[in-house]
Amino acid sequence: MKKHKVVYRLQRTKRKRAYVTAKREITFEVKLATRLMLDEFYFTWNKNRLEVLINECIDNRDEERFKELSAAYRPYILD
Incomplete structure (x- = not known):
């Protein structure tokens, strides 16, 4: 398994202290997998x-x- 690069984004807090916190960003693979799962869920639910x-x-x-409904259903059955 190849190593994934971790990207940190530094943000200032709104508190009185002047220090910076680091947050780990969500990787592209996680974003893509989530999007694909949601697309499949919506497709199945609508069908x-x-x-x-x-x-x-x-x-x-x-x-x-x-x-009307059968015209809307046609894209779901075409492969």
Whole structure:
């Protein structure tokens, strides 16, 4: 495993003392992994929500709303 470089950002505090604290920044890999997990979560949640709404339209025989929702659902099924 290669070593990761740690970046520190120095900040002044708002207290009366004049000293500097160091904070460790979040690495790019952690930011990327978090973003990918959130994207997958939103994709799955939106797809499931649209499936439920489409099924309700089928049960209620609401053809206009079904067409709107199925158009919104198309990007989720294209691979």
